Amino acid sequence: MRLALFQPDIPQNAGTLLRTCACLGVGADLVEPAGFPTADRNFRRAGMDYLDALDLRRHASFAAFEAWRAAKLPRRRLVLLTTAAEADYRDVAFRAGDVLMVGRESAGVPAEVHDAADLRLGVPMRPGFRSLNVAVAAAMVLGEALRQLR
Numbered sequence: 001m002r003l004a005l006f007q008p009d010i011p012q013n014a015g016t017l018l019r020t021c022a023c024l025g026v027g028a029d030l031v032e033p034a035g036f037p038t039a040d041r042n043f044r045r046a047g048m049d050y051l052d053a054l055d056l057r058r059h060a061s062f063a064a065f066e067a068w069r070a071a072k073l074p075r076r077r078l079v080l081l082t083t084a085a086e087a088d089y090r091d092v093a094f095r096a097g098d099v100l101m102v103g104r105e106s107a108g109v110p111a112e113v114h115d116a117a118d119l120r121l122g123v124p125m126r127p128g129f130r131s132l133n134v135a136v137a138a139a140m141v142l143g144e145a146l147r148q149l150r
Contacts, residue, residue: 001094001145002027002076003138004065004101006109009035013105015051016135022050026142029057029099031065035106062113069099077118081141082108083131085122092121094145102134 003021005028008014014034021028030038059065069076076097081089101117103109114120123137131137 001096001142001149002029002099003142004029004031004078004099005034006031006062006101006103006113007033007035008104008134010105011036013133013135014038017102017138018054018056019050020135020139020142021056022054024142024146026146027055027057029059029065029068031059031062031101035104062116066116072097078116079119079121080109080114080117081137082114082117082120082122084108084114084120086120087122088124089121089141089144090124092119094148096149098145100138100141100145102138105134 003017003026005014005017008017008030018028020026057068059068069078074097076099077095079092079094079098079100081100081102101109101113103113121141123132123140125132
C-alpha cells in the first residue's frame with residue numbers, strides 16, 4: 001500500500017500526510033511539482049523527524065509516476081480519493097499493491113489523472129458539505145485499507 005500526493009500545495013498538509021505514512025508503514029509518492037519547496041520549514045515541521053524514516057519516491061511529473069506504476073508487475077492499482085467519486089471508500093476491497101492518491105488541496109487532479117485511476121473513491125458526508133481536509137480524508141481511507149489488509 002502506498003499514498004501518492006499529486007502536486008500538493010499546502011506544506012503542512014503534505015508533511016502531515018507523509019508523517020502518517022511513516023507512522024503506519026505506508027510508502028509515499030510525491031508527484032511533482034509541489035506548490036512549495038519540499039525543504040520548506042513548515043513542511044519539515046509538520047513531518048517532524050519522521051520524514052527520515054519514510055519510504056518516499058519522488059516523481060518529476062504524473063507521466064513519470066505512470067511510467068513507474070506501469071513498470072511494477074503486477075501493475076499497481078491507482079485508487080483516487082476525490083469529491084467526484086463513483087464509490088464509497090467503505091464499500092471497496094483494497095489490495096496490498098494499491099496506490100491511494102490525493103489531489104491538490106486547491107484544485108484536486110486534472111482529467112488525465114481521473115482517467116488513469118482504476119477506482120475513484122469518496123468519503124460520504126452530510127449534504128451541503130464539500131470536502132474534508134485532505135490529510136483527514138486520506139487517514140480515514142488508509143485506516144480502512146490497512147484494517148482490511150492486516
